Amino acid sequence: MVYSDIHDQAMQPNSFMTSNVETTVSVNQVSRYYDKLLAVNNLSFSMQRGEILGLLGPNGAGKSTTMQMITGNLAPSSGQISINQFDILDDPKQAKLELGYLPEKPPLYADFKVDEFLLFCAKLNRISKSHQNKAIDSAKQRCALGDVGSRLIGNLSKGYQQRVGIAQAIIHNPALIIFDEPTVGLDPIQIREIRQLIRELGKEHAVILSTHILPEVTSTCDRVLIINKGELVLTESTEGLQKRMFSSSLLVGFHQPPDKQTLLQFDGISEVDKVRDNVFRLHHDPDIDPSDSIVVSSVNEGWKLFELTPEKLSLEEVFLEITTTETHENKTTSAMESI
Amino acid sequence: MILTLASKEIRSLFLSPLAWSILAILQFVFGYLFLGQLDLFLQVQPRLAALNDAPGLTEIVVAPMFTNAAIMLLLVMPLLTMRLISDEKRLNTMSLLLSAPISITEIIIGKYLGIITFIIIMLAIMSLMPLSLLLGGNLDFGMVASGFLALFLLLSSFTAVGLYMSTLTSQPTIAATSSFGLLVLLWMVDWATELTGNATTSVMQYLSLLQHYQPLISGIFKSSDIIYYLLFIITFLILSIRRLDAHRLQH
Numbered sequence: 001m002v003y004s005d006i007h008d009q010a011m012q013p014n015s016f017m018t019s020n021v022e023t024t025v026s027v028n029q030v031s032r033y034y035d036k037l038l039a040v041n042n043l044s045f046s047m048q049r050g051e052i053l054g055l056l057g058p059n060g061a062g063k064s065t066t067m068q069m070i071t072g073n074l075a076p077s078s079g080q081i082s083i084n085q086f087d088i089l090d091d092p093k094q095a096k097l098e099l100g101y102l103p104e105k106p107p108l109y110a111d112f113k114v115d116e117f118l119l120f121c122a123k124l125n126r127i128s129k130s131h132q133n134k135a136i137d138s139a140k141q142r143c144a145l146g147d148v149g150s151r152l153i154g155n156l157s158k159g160y161q162q163r164v165g166i167a168q169a170i171i172h173n174p175a176l177i178i179f180d181e182p183t184v185g186l187d188p189i190q191i192r193e194i195r196q197l198i199r200e201l202g203k204e205h206a207v208i209l210s211t212h213i214l215p216e217v218t219s220t221c222d223r224v225l226i227i228n229k230g231e232l233v234l235t236e237s238t239e240g241l242q243k244r245m246f247s248s249s250l251l252v253g254f255h256q257p258p259d260k261q262t263l264l265q266f267d268g269i270s271e272v273d274k275v276r277d278n279v280f281r282l283h284h285d286p287d288i289d290p291s292d293s294i295v296v297s298s299v300n301e302g303w304k305l306f307e308l309t310p311e312k313l314s315l316e317e318v319f320l321e322i323t324t325t326e327t328h329e330n331k332t333t334s335a336m337e338s339i
Numbered sequence: 340m341i342l343t344l345a346s347k348e349i350r351s352l353f354l355s356p357l358a359w360s361i362l363a364i365l366q367f368v369f370g371y372l373f374l375g376q377l378d379l380f381l382q383v384q385p386r387l388a389a390l391n392d393a394p395g396l397t398e399i400v401v402a403p404m405f406t407n408a409a410i411m412l413l414l415v416m417p418l419l420t421m422r423l424i425s426d427e428k429r430l431n432t433m434s435l436l437l438s439a440p441i442s443i444t445e446i447i448i449g450k451y452l453g454i455i456t457f458i459i460i461m462l463a464i465m466s467l468m469p470l471s472l473l474l475g476g477n478l479d480f481g482m483v484a485s486g487f488l489a490l491f492l493l494l495s496s497f498t499a500v501g502l503y504m505s506t507l508t509s510q511p512t513i514a515a516t517s518s519f520g521l522l523v524l525l526w527m528v529d530w531a532t533e534l535t536g537n538a539t540t541s542v543m544q545y546l547s548l549l550q551h552y553q554p555l556i557s558g559i560f561k562s563s564d565i566i567y568y569l570l571f572i573i574t575f576l577i578l579s580i581r582r583l584d585a586h587r588l589q590h
Contacts, residue, residue, distance in 0.1 A: 071438040075587040096440040107435035111354045123343040124439040168435065 106165025348453025420501025
């Protein structure tokens with residue numbers, strides 16, 4: 001790539017920030033207000049090529065706003081975003097060369113033919129004349145658009161339009177590809193195909209995917225960011241998320257807690273995390289339930305057990321727990337006030 | 340990059356029936372008016388021959404064509420420019436341009452040049468009518484050229500206003516209506532002050548689009564008129580750029 005040389009030089013002063021793996025996107029303490037409404041609050045994350053990042057959150061959580069800021073469609077109220085070390089506000093052209101974006105509604109000109117549209121996108125992304133045809137062919141081939149090249153975009157089905165939208169985003173082989181809810185409104189077969197395509201793209205590109213469909217995350221993403229009310233509430237690898245779902249755990253609270261070692265000696269307990277003062281999460285073998293022996297020991301040793309909650313969560317529950325606890329509490333208080 | 344956008348714009352125009360029907364209908368109306376003027380000229384020709392310093396073919400036939408064209412196109416140009424930005428916003432295609440390695444200035448200038456290309460095509464077709472007079476007469480080429488330059492500058496100004504109005508709304512019809520309103524206002528801003536004759540008159544006259552058009556089509560070439568149009572165009576292009584840029588910012 002032509003840009004890698006420039007990029008290496010530009011990276012030198014910052015090399016202490018990155019180890020030997022190059023950071024494709026870095027989002028640093030980004031906030032965005034709409035008038036007085038805080039849509040995204042102090043969000044930070046970074047990612048590398050070869051990673052698929054799922055952006056998860058309920059409607060209105062700030063997913064689309066975040067994506068629009070990364071793609072330069074919106075300017076952040078504060079904070080920095082850089083793509084391949086190029087700041088999106090200071091060096092927008094360099095940054096956007098390495099960026100492909102598919103918004104929620106695919107940006108297509110209905111009265112263009114697929115080939116014409118892709119040629120326009122190729123030119124728009126500064127692909128040199130000699131490479132344009134190759135780029136169009138490979139984008140069409142990857143998105144299985146081979147036989148619709150001469151059809152009008154407006155006459156294509158929703159699934160095909162979505163694929164043209166993806167082709168548009170990958171035509172210039174960018175380092176970062178951003179998909180905003182790419183499978184909405186597609187039939188199950190198309191959904192499977194598009195997920196397959198995204199997984200494939202994730203091998204050589206950095207892919208950010210926003211969705212509120214939970215199985216999509218486990219089936220495609222490597223890492224998940226959960227956003228609620230503009231704030232990052234969880235960042236976790238998909239395996240970590242799976243672990244939260246399937247490995248059973250107990251939440252226990254003692255007024256006179258024993259040390260971790262003592263807790264680890266119970267049958268079947270594999271891991272002890274301190275959640276907050278006096279409250280621990282005990283990960284245990286799903287087949288052995290240690291709650292009974294903990295209660296017995298607590299009584300005998302005087303640990304003063306005050307909480308014992310079994311945690312067995314589906315992904316939906318993990319998501320709901322993370323995103324709605326706060327809302328729920330707020331609602332309760334406001335309901336109380338109104339009484 | 341600018342040319343890519345300009346050619347996309349001209350392609351979109353010709354993909355819709357609007358551009359074709361505008362060209363056809365305008366040509367028909369201009370042809371009818373032109374024929375009327377030509378008829379008039381043939382009627383008065385014997386009497387003109389008797390006069391000293393009589394107005395010629397160009398003054399009688401070609402100059403009125405530019406006046407008619409300006410008024411007709413005041414109605415038509417907003418229809419051509421209304422979709423420029425508002426359609427991109429309405430159909431959510433703006434993000435395609437905004438996330439491409441291209442600046443907002445390039446987007447605005449590219450779209451502007453697209454319509455300018457259309458204007459050149461339209462003027463080229465129009466120029467066939469006065470040129471056809473060469474078959475049987477002589478033309479004052481300086482005056483014809485000055486007229487075409489005037490019409491070109493005027494239409495370029497209309498386009499700049501239309502482009503700006505199109506950045507303000509996502510409804511093409513609102514963009515068309517408001518640019519039509521502003522153009523009419525700028526066209527006749529000096530009418531109201533014509534009678535009173537106070538100090539504001541000269542300012543209003545200077546602002547009026549018409550005041551700078553009339554001298555040019557009657558063959559009087561003043562650089563101040565040209566500069567007026569250029570300033571007018573640049574002002575509205577800068578306003579459009581700033582307006583489009585403001586979409587990204589906090590609001």
